[in-house]
Structures are given as C-alpha cells and as structure tokens.
Amino acid sequence: MGGPVKRICAIFPVVVVLVALSGATTIIAITPEEVYQDGRRAFTLGHWREAREHFDRFTQTWPDHSLVTDAQLLGSLADLRSRQEIRDQQDADHLASLTARYRALRDKVSVSEIAELAVAVEEPALRQKAASASQLVHLSPGELQHLLNRGLLPAPAADPVGTLSWIHAWRAIHDGRCPAALRGQLDLWRARSLWAVRLSPLAAQANAERLFRLGCWPLEPALDRFVRSAFRQGNPDVKREAALLGISAQELSTRRPGRGRSGRSDYLTYLQERGIHSEEAWCPR
Numbered sequence: 001m002g003g004p005v006k007r008i009c010a011i012f013p014v015v016v017v018l019v020a021l022s023g024a025t026t027i028i029a030i031t032p033e034e035v036y037q038d039g040r041r042a043f044t045l046g047h048w049r050e051a052r053e054h055f056d057r058f059t060q061t062w063p064d065h066s067l068v069t070d071a072q073l074l075g076s077l078a079d080l081r082s083r084q085e086i087r088d089q090q091d092a093d094h095l096a097s098l099t100a101r102y103r104a105l106r107d108k109v110s111v112s113e114i115a116e117l118a119v120a121v122e123e124p125a126l127r128q129k130a131a132s133a134s135q136l137v138h139l140s141p142g143e144l145q146h147l148l149n150r151g152l153l154p155a156p157a158a159d160p161v162g163t164l165s166w167i168h169a170w171r172a173i174h175d176g177r178c179p180a181a182l183r184g185q186l187d188l189w190r191a192r193s194l195w196a197v198r199l200s201p202l203a204a205q206a207n208a209e210r211l212f213r214l215g216c217w218p219l220e221p222a223l224d225r226f227v228r229s230a231f232r233q234g235n236p237d238v239k240r241e242a243a244l245l246g247i248s249a250q251e252l253s254t255r256r257p258g259r260g261r262s263g264r265s266d267y268l269t270y271l272q273e274r275g276i277h278s279e280e281a282w283c284p285r
Contacts, residue, residue, distance in 0.1 A: 032062040036071060043074055048082035051075070095124070119146040127152055133166040141174055145182050148189075157285050160193035160200075161207050161214075168214050184234030188242055191226035192284055194219060195245060198252070223249055231267065240274070241284045243267035248283040 039054030055075030059068055102121045106114055119126070119142055126143055129135035130152050139147070147153050156163045167186050171178070178186075197204045197211070198219050204211075211217040227249060230242035246267040271281070 032058060032065050032067070035061070036067050039071065039074060039078075043078055046081075048078045048085055051078040052082055095121070115142055116146075119143055123150070123152075130154075133162060133169075136166045137169045137173060139170070141178050141182055144170070144174075145179075145185075148182075148185055155285065156189050156193040157196045160196040160203075161210055163193045164190055164211070164214050164216055180233045181235050181238075184230045184232065184238050184242075187226045188230035188234060188238050188245075188284075190216070191223055191230055191242065191245055194223040194226065195249065195283075196285075198223060198249070220249075220253060231270075239270070240276075243271050244281055245284050247271075 035054055035058045039051050039058060042048075042051035042054060052075055055071045055078065058065070058071045059075065062068065065071075098117065099121050102114065102117050105117070122143070123146070126139070126147055129139060129143075130147050136144070136153075154163070167190055171186065175183075194216055197207070197216075204219060208217055211219070211222075216222040224246075227242050227246040231239055231246065234242060244267070247265055250265055250267075
C-alpha cells in the first residue's frame, strides 16, 4: 500500500477515538441547571421521591453551585413529604402479602382460627365504614373490635353524643353476639363520652332530650353505670381506664354542695393493688 493509504490507516483510529469521545461527551454533557430544573419540575408535580433524587444528585455533583442551598432545601422538603408515600407503599405491600397468605389458608383452617387475619385483610374497607356512623352499626363484633384495637374510630370526645348514638344503635342489633370484653370496651367509650358531656354544661343541657332517649340522662347515674360495667367486663387496659375515670367522676361529684366524701374507692384499691404510678394516672379523655 502507498503513502496515502498508510496515512488514512494511521489517522482512522484517532478519528474513531474522537467520535467515541465525542459520543461519550454527548451522553454525560448534562448541565447542573438541567438537573436542578428536573428536580423543580418533579417537586411542583408532587413527585417527591423523584424530586429528592434529582436534588441529591445536584448537591453531590455540584456542591459549590450557586443553587446548592435551594436544592438542599427543596430536597429536604421532598424527602420529608415522600415519607408518607413510602409508608403508603409499604402498607400496600404488607396488605398484599397478608391477603395472599389469607387466601392460601382460609380453606385449610377453621373460621375462628383465621378470623383475626380475615379482619386485617378487610381493614381498608373497614376504614371507609368507620367514617360513617350509619355504616358502623352494620359491623360485626369482630370487625368493630378490630377498629377499636387499631384506634381507627374517632375518639369519643370528638363527638360525644354521636358516639353514644352509634353505640346504642349497634348494641340494639348485635348485643346478643357481643362478647363481654367488647361490651366492656363499648361501655368505656360511652363513659368517656358522658364524661365529656359532664364537663360541658351548656352542651349537656342542649342535648338533654337526645341523651334521655339514649338512656344517658340524668348524667351522673348513667356515667356511673357505664364506668362500673366497663370495670367489671373489660380487659385489664379497659379496667385501668375505667378505674381512672371512676375516680375522677367520684371526685367531681363529692365537690358538689351537699355531697360528702364516700368511703375508700374500689377503683383506687384496684389501681393501688395493680401498682399504678400516680404521676401517670391521668383521666382518660
């Protein structure tokens, strides 16, 4: 081969390298402003995890850039807001796993053995029912127990008369199938509702007629009845709350004119035998 051919062969590898380098440069030639704007775009759309990734990349790659402070702030906010998104995904994955195991087991074990797992699988639907008093009354005892144990129902103090109403309606339908422990827990909720009413004289008088129809008027005898029922039938946690509420109700009652102090409280005796710490003996709300 002649001289020109040798020169072409000698130059060709260099051209290839330059093309390759040029191609490589094109692939990685993204500016910090582009990465920052990608993060801003994702942040504006509420895509928190994507925004966090962009801002993390920006701050790690260009730590001295003039926009790094903004990127750190927005990245931190995106990280904070993505936590709920991550938790929601974890909850969905956990529920999917439970559902698969429930379906694999339901034909192999008894209904009573798998009841707790069945209710857990149905929890999303139960949460929707918990938002409506009209739906609550149709829950089975097991479903209602699950919602109570998981703290998925509005606290009695949020709507005392509403709480008394749905419990009254539920008991009218399900009382024959209601276990003693659940009955005690519901009576504690009724006692907590009446305690909120007892501490709100204006609301108490305004709702006196409704409370009478629900068997909750006069207030003090009804409160005492529900506290004693919860204390008698409830599990240890319910008994503790009932005892604390009972002591508070008795204390308030004895402070009224014409009321003398009664003897030693059964509730106080129970708590002392159980080893209650007075510094933590707050009345249930």
